[in-house]
Amino acid sequence: MAVEITDSSFQETVLKSDKPVLVDFWAVWCGPCRMLGPIIEEVAADFEGKAIVGKVDVDNNQQVSVDYGIRNIPTVLIFKNGEVVDKIVGVASKEVISEKLSAHL
Numbered sequence: 001m002a003v004e005i006t007d008s009s010f011q012e013t014v015l016k017s018d019k020p021v022l023v024d025f026w027a028v029w030c031g032p033c034r035m036l037g038p039i040i041e042e043v044a045a046d047f048e049g050k051a052i053v054g055k056v057d058v059d060n061n062q063q064v065s066v067d068y069g070i071r072n073i074p075t076v077l078i079f080k081n082g083e084v085v086d087k088i089v090g091v092a093s094k095e096v097i098s099e100k101l102s103a104h105l
Contacts, residue, residue, distance in 0.1 A: 002044040003054040007063040013054060015082040020104040021052040022097070025068075025075045027059050032091045033074045039094045040076075046098060050105055080104045 005013050005023060014021045024040045026033035037055075044053035058065045058073055068077060068084070078086040078101055086100050 002040050003052060005054040005056045005061070005064075007061045010056070010061075010064045013052065014079050017052055017079070017082075019051050020085075020101060021054065021079040022047075022101050023077045023079065024053075024055045025058050025065060025070045025073050025077070026055055027057060027073055030073050036074045036076075036091050039092075039097065042094055043097050043101065047101060051101055053101075078104055 002024065003013060014023060022040075022043065024033075024036065026037070040053060040055065047053060056064055058070060072089050074089075074091065076088040076092070076097065077084050085104055088097065088100065
């Protein structure tokens with residue numbers, strides 16, 4: 001299950017993690033985000049224990065969205081050691097997302 005990440009939990013959950021972290025920036029009203037949601041949940045299940053998979057609701061957590069220049073959603077960022085190491089904008093397949101995340105394990 002993907003972790004809900006907020007402005008206040010971002011630093012602890014993402015930047016201080018010793019595992020790679022995949023963050024899905026999304027919004028309730030976003031159609032493509034709703035398409036990507038189940039894929040993100042599958043990736044979260046597949047990588048349980050190996051990586052952290054989380055979601056940031058951009059409407060409720062605007063500071064993180066601004067800090068990382070999120071202008072289009074869905075946007076998926078992959079972090080390692082507190083740094084962005086990969087980015088996917090728009091809907092991508094489970095295979096593409098899994099492959100990108102696996103590269104940083």
